[in-house]
Amino acid sequence: MELHSTSKIEKAIVVGLVTNKVRRHQVREYLDELIRLADTAGVEVVHKITQERDSIEPATYLGTGKVIEIGQLAEQEKIEMVIFDDDLSAVQVRNLEKVIKCKILDRSGLILDIFASRAKTKEAMTQVELAQLQYLLPRLTRQWTHLSKQYGGVGTKGPGETQLEVDRRDVRTRISLLKEKLKEISVERMEQRKKRNDWTRVALVGYTNAGKSTLLKQMSGADVFIEDRLFATLDTTIRQVAISQTKKILLSDTVGFIRKLPPHLIASFRSTLAEVVESDVILHVVDVSHSHFEEHIHVVKETLQELGASEKPTVMVFNKIDCIEDRAMLTALKKEYENAVFISAERGINISGLKEKILEALEHELREEVLVLTPSDYRLISKLHEFAEIIKKDYDDNTVKVRFRFDKKFSGRLMKLLHKSGITEESLQQC
Numbered sequence: 001m002e003l004h005s006t007s008k009i010e011k012a013i014v015v016g017l018v019t020n021k022v023r024r025h026q027v028r029e030y031l032d033e034l035i036r037l038a039d040t041a042g043v044e045v046v047h048k049i050t051q052e053r054d055s056i057e058p059a060t061y062l063g064t065g066k067v068i069e070i071g072q073l074a075e076q077e078k079i080e081m082v083i084f085d086d087d088l089s090a091v092q093v094r095n096l097e098k099v100i101k102c103k104i105l106d107r108s109g110l111i112l113d114i115f116a117s118r119a120k121t122k123e124a125m126t127q128v129e130l131a132q133l134q135y136l137l138p139r140l141t142r143q144w145t146h147l148s149k150q151y152g153g154v155g156t157k158g159p160g161e162t163q164l165e166v167d168r169r170d171v172r173t174r175i176s177l178l179k180e181k182l183k184e185i186s187v188e189r190m191e192q193r194k195k196r197n198d199w200t201r202v203a204l205v206g207y208t209n210a211g212k213s214t215l216l217k218q219m220s221g222a223d224v225f226i227e228d229r230l231f232a233t234l235d236t237t238i239r240q241v242a243i244s245q246t247k248k249i250l251l252s253d254t255v256g257f258i259r260k261l262p263p264h265l266i267a268s269f270r271s272t273l274a275e276v277v278e279s280d281v282i283l284h285v286v287d288v289s290h291s292h293f294e295e296h297i298h299v300v301k302e303t304l305q306e307l308g309a310s311e312k313p314t315v316m317v318f319n320k321i322d323c324i325e326d327r328a329m330l331t332a333l334k335k336e337y338e339n340a341v342f343i344s345a346e347r348g349i350n351i352s353g354l355k356e357k358i359l360e361a362l363e364h365e366l367r368e369e370v371l372v373l374t375p376s377d378y379r380l381i382s383k384l385h386e387f388a389e390i391i392k393k394d395y396d397d398n399t400v401k402v403r404f405r406f407d408k409k410f411s412g413r414l415m416k417l418l419h420k421s422g423i424t425e426e427s428l429q430q431c
């Protein structure tokens with residue numbers, strides 16, 4: 001296995017297209033992000049090239065002249081790789097490789113390679129390999145070479161090494177095998193999640209590098225892997241956090257989102273992202289100091305929608321306020337996003353405000369009831385304690401009036417308990 005640190009840094013050109021649909025300033029921002037992705041993969045970008053066209057050229061993505069120009073530049077400067085910001089078709093790759101004599105890669109391929117090099121657990125490795133193969137299948141041509149070869153990740157065993165010899169049928173067989181494996185893993189995971197069902201579960205989501213892991217660390221005091229890199233986290237970390245004197249939650253941190261995340265990747269990361277889908281409240285962390293934070297919000301919202309988690313109670317957490325020097329701008333932002341909570345995860349600014357917001361969001365999910373019990377039912381109170389918060393007990397002659405509050409998701413459990421104790425639902429006095 002080749003070690004990352006000793007491997008020679010490869011030089012690359014990144015390429016973006018300005019069309020009627022994507023404007024120049026956007027392309028510039030996309031390319032900056034692509035450069036950060038390349039950096040994460042250990043690749044140094046030495047040129048940024050854009051072309052303006054009405055639309056993408058189906059055969060070669062760019063116009064022929066531009067392709068020749070890039071080919072010459074790559075040869076002169078001994079560039080090893082050209083990375084395109086949009087996904088390329090197999091035909092485009094084939095045609096581009098005829099003129100540009102180095103590796104051709106696109107954004108999805110790069111993201112998949114990064115995921116492959118970062119996957120550590122059995123689950124993440126299986127998920128990434130599946131996504132890589134599904135991405136590779138329609139692009140399986142002799143020339144298609146892949147970054148992953150040089151990494152010690154899944155790529156070495158999977159698509160990277162074998163892609164040239166293995167035919168499509170073998171890839172398909174491997175895909176079904178991986179799908180089976182993932183099914184088994186997801187059943188295991190479901191069992192584990194069930195055990196956490198009695199807890200209030202809060203999930204951190206956000207664009208990559210927004211500060212999710214930093215916030216988990218800040219709130220839980222736990223040692224969490226943090227890096228100023230894209231996709232530092234691929235698995236789910238869960239920690240206990242006290243958000244008030246009496247209330248503890250489970251806070252989870254998982255893989256971040258990015259624009260144009262390969263769809264196969266989202267699909268295969270479903271079991272990792274299930275923690276988000278099943279959570280009671282979502283904390284959407286935003287790096288508000290980023291010049292394009294609004295677009296990041298949009299991408300995250302879209303991804304949540306794809307996952308079927310867009311209707312969940314969500315707290316918008318605007319992070320990195322310590323980076324905003326312009327006070328007037330911060331004031332304007334607070335006015336515009338009055339429901340968001342403004343924090344600095346790193347400096348620990350306004351974490352108490354965030355906790356209050358989480359409690360508020362949970363309030364909506366709470367139900368309050370009153371039960372009048374006779375001495376023979378008193379033991380029911382200790383059972384209630386298991387999932388409800390007892391707010392008040394009023395003793396009156398031979399009865400006790402118990403006011404309690406609980407998460408709506410435990411309604412079924414309450415009904416069962418009442419049923420077992422021979423108490424009818426009508427004895428509940430709703431507040």
Ligand SMILES: Nc1nc2c(ncn2[C@@H]2O[C@H](COP(=O)(O)OP(=O)(O)O)[C@@H](O)[C@H]2O)c(=O)[nH]1
Nearest residue numbers: 209210211212213214226227228320344345346
């Ligand atoms: N200035 C500043 N930097 C932060 C803050 N929160 C996180 N960061 C930095 O942002 C980078 C990404 O943080 P991380 O928690 O790994 O982001 P994640 O990808 O969302 O998990 C790291 O370099 C953090 O130190 C903050 O409140 N202020």
Ligand SMILES: [Mg+2]
Nearest residue numbers: 212213232233
């Ligand atoms: Mg992280």
